[in-house]
Amino acid sequence: xxxxxxxxxxxxxxxxxxxxxxxxxxxxxxxxxxxxxxxxxxxxxxxxxxxxxxxxxxxxxxxxxxxxxxxxxxxxxxxxxxxxxxxxxxxxxxxxxxxxxxxxxxxxxxxxxxxxxxxxxxxxxxxxxxxxxxxxxxxxxxxxxxxxxxxxxxxxxxxxxxxxxxxxxxxxxxxxxxxxxxxxxxxxxxxxxxxxxxxxxxxxxxxxxxxxxxxxxxxxxxxxxxxxxxxxxxxxxxxxxxxxxxxxxxxxxxxxxxxxxxxxxxxxxxxxxxxxxxxxxxxxxxxxxxxxxxxxxxxxxxxxxxxxxxxxxxxxxxxxxxxxxxxxxxxxxxxxxxxxxxxxxxxxxxxxxxxxxxxxxxxxxxxxxxxxxxxxxxxxxxxxxxxxxxxxxxxxxxxxxxxxxxxxxxxxxxxxxxxxxxxxxxxxxxxxxxxxxxxxxxxxxxxxxxxxxxxxxxxxxxxxxxxxxxxxxxxxxxxxxxxxxxxxxxxxxxxxxxxxxxxxxxxxxxxxxxxxxxxxxxxxxxxxxxxxxxxxxxxxxxxxxxxxxxxxxxxxxxxxxxxxxxxxxxxxxxxxxxxxxxxxxxxxxxxxxxxxxxxxxxxxxxxxxxx
Amino acid sequence: xxxxxxxxxxxxxxxxxxxxxxxxxxxxxxxxxxxxxxxxxxxxxxxxxxxxxxxxxxxxxxxxxxxxxxxxxxxxxxxxxxxxxxxxxxxxxxxxxxxxxxx
Amino acid sequence: xxxxxxxxxxxxxxxxxxxxxxxxxxxxxxxxxxxxxxxxxxxxxxxxxxxxxxxxxxxxxxxxxxxxxxxxxxxxxxxxxxxxxxxxxxxxxxxxxxxxxxxxxxxxxxxxxxxxxxxxxxxxxxxxxxxxxxxxxxxxxxxxxxxxxxxxxxxxxxxxxxxxxx
Numbered sequence: 001x002x003x004x005x006x007x008x009x010x011x012x013x014x015x016x017x018x019x020x021x022x023x024x025x026x027x028x029x030x031x032x033x034x035x036x037x038x039x040x041x042x043x044x045x046x047x048x049x050x051x052x053x054x055x056x057x058x059x060x061x062x063x064x065x066x067x068x069x070x071x072x073x074x075x076x077x078x079x080x081x082x083x084x085x086x087x088x089x090x091x092x093x094x095x096x097x098x099x100x101x102x103x104x105x106x107x108x109x110x111x112x113x114x115x116x117x118x119x120x121x122x123x124x125x126x127x128x129x130x131x132x133x134x135x136x137x138x139x140x141x142x143x144x145x146x147x148x149x150x151x152x153x154x155x156x157x158x159x160x161x162x163x164x165x166x167x168x169x170x171x172x173x174x175x176x177x178x179x180x181x182x183x184x185x186x187x188x189x190x191x192x193x194x195x196x197x198x199x200x201x202x203x204x205x206x207x208x209x210x211x212x213x214x215x216x217x218x219x220x221x222x223x224x225x226x227x228x229x230x231x232x233x234x235x236x237x238x239x240x241x242x243x244x245x246x247x248x249x250x251x252x253x254x255x256x257x258x259x260x261x262x263x264x265x266x267x268x269x270x271x272x273x274x275x276x277x278x279x280x281x282x283x284x285x286x287x288x289x290x291x292x293x294x295x296x297x298x299x300x301x302x303x304x305x306x307x308x309x310x311x312x313x314x315x316x317x318x319x320x321x322x323x324x325x326x327x328x329x330x331x332x333x334x335x336x337x338x339x340x341x342x343x344x345x346x347x348x349x350x351x352x353x354x355x356x357x358x359x360x361x362x363x364x365x366x367x368x369x370x371x372x373x374x375x376x377x378x379x380x381x382x383x384x385x386x387x388x389x390x391x392x393x394x395x396x397x398x399x400x401x402x403x404x405x406x407x408x409x410x411x412x413x414x415x416x417x418x419x420x421x422x423x424x425x426x427x428x429x430x431x432x433x434x435x436x437x438x439x440x441x442x443x444x445x446x447x448x449x450x451x452x453x454x455x456x457x458x459x460x461x462x463x464x465x466x467x468x469x470x471x472x473x474x475x476x477x478x479x480x481x482x483x484x485x486x487x488x489x490x491x492x493x494x495x496x497x498x499x500x501x502x503x504x505x506x507x508x509x510x511x512x513x514x515x516x517x518x519x520x521x522x523x524x525x526x527x528x529x530x531x532x533x534x535x536x537x538x539x540x541x542x543x544x545x546x547x548x549x550x551x552x553x554x555x556x557x558x559x560x561x562x563x564x565x566x567x568x569x570x571x572x573x574x575x576x577x578x579x580x581x582x583x584x585x586x587x588x589x590x591x592x593x594x595x596x597x598x599x600x601x602x603x604x605x606x607x608x609x610x611x
Numbered sequence: 612x613x614x615x616x617x618x619x620x621x622x623x624x625x626x627x628x629x630x631x632x633x634x635x636x637x638x639x640x641x642x643x644x645x646x647x648x649x650x651x652x653x654x655x656x657x658x659x660x661x662x663x664x665x666x667x668x669x670x671x672x673x674x675x676x677x678x679x680x681x682x683x684x685x686x687x688x689x690x691x692x693x694x695x696x697x698x699x700x701x702x703x704x705x706x707x708x709x710x711x712x713x714x
Numbered sequence: 715x716x717x718x719x720x721x722x723x724x725x726x727x728x729x730x731x732x733x734x735x736x737x738x739x740x741x742x743x744x745x746x747x748x749x750x751x752x753x754x755x756x757x758x759x760x761x762x763x764x765x766x767x768x769x770x771x772x773x774x775x776x777x778x779x780x781x782x783x784x785x786x787x788x789x790x791x792x793x794x795x796x797x798x799x800x801x802x803x804x805x806x807x808x809x810x811x812x813x814x815x816x817x818x819x820x821x822x823x824x825x826x827x828x829x830x831x832x833x834x835x836x837x838x839x840x841x842x843x844x845x846x847x848x849x850x851x852x853x854x855x856x857x858x859x860x861x862x863x864x865x866x867x868x869x870x871x872x873x874x875x876x877x878x879x880x
Binding site: 615616617618619620621622623624626627628629630631632633634635637638639641643644646647648650651654657658661662664665668669670671673674676677678680681682683684685686687688689691692693694695696698704 | 751761
């Protein structure tokens with residue numbers, strides 16, 4: 001028994017300690033608890049991984065109704081192990097960074113409590129051995145996300161963003177719940193091992209419909225959690241939260257839960273090709289769509305947010321085309337370079353005293369060198385330049401896409417070019433040229449830069465972790481090698497970098513001129529294709545107005561309230577009539593009593609008193 | 612003329628007296644007279660008890676009569692004291708004037 | 715003999731009862747009630763309840779009715795006046811009384827049609843000795859409780875009639 005429960009229990013203890021006592025503890029104690037719990041969890045993960053994973057551990061019976069039983073079970077196979085390492089490892093670095101970033105914040109203890117809570121739920125999610133425990137983690141990370149996005153709860157924009165995230169997530173969770181029900185009914189059990197094991201014995205034509213439906217519903221859940229079309233709208237708004245939150249939850253871990261889920265349910269998807277095709281298509285569409293939006297954004301965090309959506313699309317493309325190992329591999333490398341991009345952005349924002357607009361930055365190369373160089377590492381990695389991490393994972397996905405359907409490869413290549421462009425646009429705008437702002441930039445403290453350096457090293461060298469090979473027992477390696485495809489995609493990345501250099505370093509005015517020339521196209525991209533406005537008008541407003549006018553005014557006030565009040569009025573009226581009996585005259589009372597007595601006597605007499 | 616009286620006659624007498632008592636309570640307006648009607652009702656019930664005591668040849672009916680009498684005495688004492696108090700406060704014994712429980 | 719006596723005294727009782735109800739002056743009603751009680755006492759004797767008959771005269775006619783008369787005189791109650799209130803009593807009183815007597819009559823008629831008759835001396839168990847024995851053995855608890863009740867009634871009556879000494 002490896003005691004897997006220790007892994008999530010440590011951050012949970014941290015949450016309780018910091019949450020209940022944090023306000024009275026000195027900062028050092030809070031740091032110790034928060035970082036210590038994650039460190040210990042990470043060490044335990046290493047221990048588990050070193051011993052090759054753990055078979056199913058059953059802790060207690062949760063539900064037992066007749067033949068149907070669901071227990072609190074954890075399991076750690078190779079896929080879980082990869083996720084555990086990413087969550088605890090990258091999570092640890094981000095916790096350390098947050099010590100510096102949140103140093104002046106009033107809600108310091110609350111922040112670390114929430115972070116630990118998130119870790120607990122995320123670890124539960126990846127360790128789960130059945131649908132229901134996974135769902136607990138699934139919902140829990142949504143909750144933590146809401147709490148952390150709306151961390152600065154006095155800002156209406158932050159609380160709105162938190163609400164938006166939670167509500168949109170909920171829509172996805174609805175799909176997940178339906179899928180769980182579907183599986184439970186059809187398979188009689190919610191354990192992964194049992195469900196996947198019994199997939200083989202099903203007659204093909206019967207199972208495909210059910211499995212496809214389950215797969216599509218799970219995809220809906222994944223789209224909500226991992227910000228794919230059509231439920232991605234919450235992620236850019238989630239940038240209202242503190243930057244460490246954006247790095248941890250909305251880049252490295254929570255949003256990857258959807259990808260993890262699709263990979264975990266690979267047996268189901270492999271038997272439902274249509275669902276898997278949808279996964280790939282949605283992933284590809286999202287990748288392209290989000291990349292185009294990222295080209296024009298002016299807020300540095302928004303650029304990276306849309307980049308996350310786009311990269312998640314790549315991961316979905318990977319798992320959707322059957323390259324589960326590649327998708328997970330990209331998940332790992334993405335965690336490295338995206339977390340680094342966000343933390344670096346946070347460092348820049350911290351250096352500028354809160355400024356997030358790229359147009360007000362510039363020339364920070366000299367002022368914040370460590371931040372600059374680490375961000376460059378992240379940028380080359382995400383652009384897919386060999387031999388850095390992003391190249392290995394992205395190319396495996398693209399190659400797999402080509403052998404699935406060549407047109408997907410070409411779209412992916414265009415997107416890769418755009419990815420390189422927007423990332424380097426951000427770098428050039430922020431670090432090159434003249435400083436266009438008003439603040440006094442200074443480098444961040446060591447507690448923030450050290451994690452940046454660590455992540456930079458991982459972004460550069462992370463490609464050499466043999467993730468796909470390690471996942472081979474679960475996801476057989478694809479044996480496609482095509483150097484031509486690789487060269488083309490690398491060339492696309494380099495082209496993107498060159499264009500960015502051209503627009504923002506060599507000919508600075510060219511960007512604005514092009515934007516003006518493109519006129520309404522540029523406006524539409526800048527305004528995110530007005531998706532939020534469309535959703536607002538088509539979905540939100542009708543629901544809210546409908547609730548207000550129909551359900552509240554018409555039904556609640558006029559029907560239900562009137563009914564209840566009407567009952568009250570009738571009772572009053574009846575009472576008014578019956579009140580007349582209380583005349584105050586003793587003789588009348590006596591007459592009533594006599595009437596009652598006569599009736600009783602009559603009843604007794606009739607019943608049998610008179611034999 | 613029969614030598615023995617059927618028991619039913621005693622019970623009939625009891626019923627008549629009881630009804631008279633109820634009538635007095637309902638139709639008289641003087642508080643004291645109403646109270647006397649109550650005593651009449653109690654007497655009628657006593658008669659019933661004694662008649663049944665004869666019928667079942669047991670003394671328990673008479674014991675109950677005894678207790679009824681005791682309670683009637685106590686009740687008369689307290690009731691009359693109350694009537695006196697009412698009279699002191701309202702200077703009337705008219706039962707319809709003592710209607711402060713109205714509504 | 716028994717029958718004649720019964721009919722005679724029953725008639726007296728009923729006539730006196732009617733007087734109680736119909737007389738306008740309370741003192742007349744009180745005297746009529748005493749008459750009823752006296753006749754009832756004779757009837758009790760017929761039924762073999764010697765002790766009860768005696769107690770009836772002592773307690774009821776002798777004590778309670780005297781109390782009533784005292785109060786009537788104290789209050790100086792005069793003849794009654796009419797009143798307009800208590801519509802329910804006036805409206806439903808008559809029919810209800812008819813119903814009452816009808817039901818009671820019905821029950822009595824049906825329940826004891828041909829029962830054995832009452833003769834004077836048919837039951838001799840109503841002696842003071844028998845009653846006393848029953849009270850102090852089987853019915854000891856009710857006896858004690860009723861004596862407590864009487865005590866409370868006395869105290870209550872005194873409290874109600876209490877007058878401060880100026």
